[in-house]
Amino acid sequence: MMNTRFNTALKALPIAVSVALVSGQVFAADETNEQKIAKLEQQVKTLQNQQTANLTERFNFNGFMSGAYITADNNSGYLGSSTSADFSEESKLGFQAIFAITDNTQAVMQLMMKGENDWDVEAEWAYVSHRFESGVQLRGGKLRVPLFMYSDYLDVGYAQPFARPPEEVYGAVPFTTYTGGDVSYALEFDDSTLTVQAFGGESEESGIDIKNILGANLTWTDETWTLRAVYGQSTLDGTTSRSVAIPSQDPNTGLPIFIDASVPLLTLNNEKATFTGVGASYDNGQFLAVTEWTRVEVDGQYTDSDSGYITLGYRINAFTPYVTAAYYESQDDDQRPVVGESSALIAALFNGQRTSYSGGLRWDALDNLAVKFDVTYATDFGDTSGGFQSNVLQKYDNVTVYTVKFDVVF
Amino acid sequence: MKKLLSIVALSLCSMVSAQAAVVLIGAPGASDISASDAKKLFLGKGSSSAVPFELDEGNATRSEFHDKVTSKSDAQLKAYWSKQVFTGKGNPPATVSSAAAMKSTIASTPNAIGYIDEADLDDTVKVILKP
Numbered sequence: 049m050m051n052t053r054f055n056t057a058l059k060a061l062p063i064a065v066s067v068a069l070v071s072g073q074v075f076a077a078d079e080t081n082e083q084k085i086a087k088l089e090q091q092v093k094t095l096q097n098q099q100t101a102n103l104t105e106r107f108n109f110n111g112f113m114s115g116a117y118i119t120a121d122n123n124s125g126y127l128g129s130s131t132s133a134d135f136s137e138e139s140k141l142g143f144q145a146i147f148a149i150t151d152n153t154q155a156v157m158q159l160m161m162k163g164e165n166d167w168d169v170e171a172e173w174a175y176v177s178h179r180f181e182s183g184v185q186l187r188g189g190k191l192r193v194p195l196f197m198y199s200d201y202l203d204v205g206y207a208q209p210f211a212r213p214p215e216e217v218y219g220a221v222p223f224t225t226y227t228g229g230d231v232s233y234a235l236e237f238d239d240s241t242l243t244v245q246a247f248g249g250e251s252e253e254s255g256i257d258i259k260n261i262l263g264a265n266l267t268w269t270d271e272t273w274t275l276r277a278v279y280g281q282s283t284l285d286g287t288t289s290r291s292v293a294i295p296s297q298d299p300n301t302g303l304p305i306f307i308d309a310s311v312p313l314l315t316l317n318n319e320k321a322t323f324t325g326v327g328a329s330y331d332n333g334q335f336l337a338v339t340e341w342t343r344v345e346v347d348g349q350y351t352d353s354d355s356g357y358i359t360l361g362y363r364i365n366a367f368t369p370y371v372t373a374a375y376y377e378s379q380d381d382d383q384r385p386v387v388g389e390s391s392a393l394i395a396a397l398f399n400g401q402r403t404s405y406s407g408g409l410r411w412d413a414l415d416n417l418a419v420k421f422d423v424t425y426a427t428d429f430g431d432t433s434g435g436f437q438s439n440v441l442q443k444y445d446n447v448t449v450y451t452v453k454f455d456v457v458f
Numbered sequence: 459m460k461k462l463l464s465i466v467a468l469s470l471c472s473m474v475s476a477q478a479a480v481v482l483i484g485a486p487g488a489s490d491i492s493a494s495d496a497k498k499l500f501l502g503k504g505s506s507s508a509v510p511f512e513l514d515e516g517n518a519t520r521s522e523f524h525d526k527v528t529s530k531s532d533a534q535l536k537a538y539w540s541k542q543v544f545t546g547k548g549n550p551p552a553t554v555s556s557a558a559a560m561k562s563t564i565a566s567t568p569n570a571i572g573y574i575d576e577a578d579l580d581d582t583v584k585v586i587l588k589p
Binding site: 086087090091093094095108110112142144146154156158173175177183192200201204206207234236238239241271272331332333334363366412415416457 | 494497498501503504505515516528529530531533534536537540541543544545546549558559562563566567
């Protein structure tokens with residue numbers, strides 16, 4: 049009995065084992081083949097990706113675009129606004145191509161078309177950069193003047209929290225690019241980076257040669273805090289003309305119109321200009337604060353000014369409401385005494401002060417699209433035009449500007 | 459009883475895998491890296507020869523990784539890279555679409571590093587940092 053049972057069991061055992069083995073083998077073989085195929089497919093995919101990467105990796109194309117609608121409650125001319133709707137003042141389209149010449153050398157070209165310049169194509173960046181093994185980076189060509197925290201991406205609205213960097217500070221220097229070079233070095237600490245950058249070159253703006261530009265800035269960041277300091281100087285040479293909108297009447301219709309007149313004003317004879325700026329920002333992913341303060345000094349009658357702003361914002365999912373307070377004030381009004389007609393015009397054009405308050409909302413509507421709403425109220429002009437050439441003869445003493453804007457990167 | 463136990467065990471397992479954390483991986487021969495080096499690598503800083511790979515935008519593991527390592531939210535990261543790109547300072551790391559693609563990319567690309575959910579680990583890659 050026992051034997052028989054044992055025998056049966058013994059007979060059954062190899063069957064059971066072989067069944068188990070076979071099914072196991074089949075199963076194992078299946079799995080391996082499937083896995084192998086999956087792996088091979090993945091490898092082919094990876095190789096294909098690498099191959100395409102090899103072909104395209106030398107070139108990199110990117111772009112950005114902003115469309116803005118701006119209107120104001122009067123024609124003082126703040127931010128290029130007027131009481132009629134303006135769609136072109138802050139609308140722009142930019143294309144960027146980066147070509148990797150070698151692993152460490154690249155050519156960068158950024159072409160911009162701006163509504164305020166009638167969509168003429170202009171290169172904002174066009175330079176060749178080289179990074180040495182030591183980490184020192186050299187750039188030469190047409191570059192942004194790195195005076196402000198947002199200078200490097202002034203036109204890339206998507207990369208800025210607000211509808212625009214505050215005009216009180218960013219409008220104090222009338223040129224944004226220069227031809228020349230810079231050298232920078234980034235010191236990497238455990239959790240932060242200190243970047244030292246020195247720059248030099250020349251520029252030109254509205255008939256003024258901006259020569260012997262020389263400056264340096266220091267930026268420290270741990271990606272939450274950013275601290276920045278900058279100093280720059282140059283010599284200004286040439287005659288400044290200011291365009292003035294003179295209120296008049298249309299001879300045919302009798303309606304009020306403005307005639308733009310260009311008036312040669314100050315002659316700058318190699319006057320020294322200096323720029324000093326400090327800035328700080330904090331961004332923990334939710335709460336955001338940015339502040340900058342700047343001082344511009346120019347020998348002679350040209351405006352010396354102080355300006356500053358603070359922005360606070362708070363991210364709630366896709367929405368970032370923000371508030372900004374900013375000021376601008378010319379510091380050397382006593383150097384422009386009014387003794388006659390032309391000195392009165394000079395004083396009216398070069399003296400200026402104002403304070404502005406903005407409330408806005410950034411809405412990250414899509415992955416690469418931000419929509420911004422902004423209301424900016426500027427006041428405290430004192431007895432000046434507020435710093436707007438177009439307000440010299442009109443004498444509005446405050447203005448509210450409404451903006452709806454979208455910023456895209458692609 | 460056995461059934462019940464195995465159900466409990468299974469559900470425990472799935473709970474564990476659902477809670478598995480993001481890990482940084484390299485090829486089997488790769489050496490460990492520090493959290494601050496990982497942060498620099500994925501922000502395009504420093505001068506390491508490692509090649510970082512990201513998961514596609516919108517991936518939950520990607521968000522978890524950046525929350526832990528670079529302390530940047532998805533929106534901040536997007537803004538950060540748009541600044542880097544449009545100042546010619548650098549481009550974001552290449553992306554892959556899945557954990558499987560990440561593993562095979564890392565296994566087949568010299569010096570590549572990336573991140574996956576711990577639950578997707580196998581012996582084709584090695585954990586080089588648990589953030």
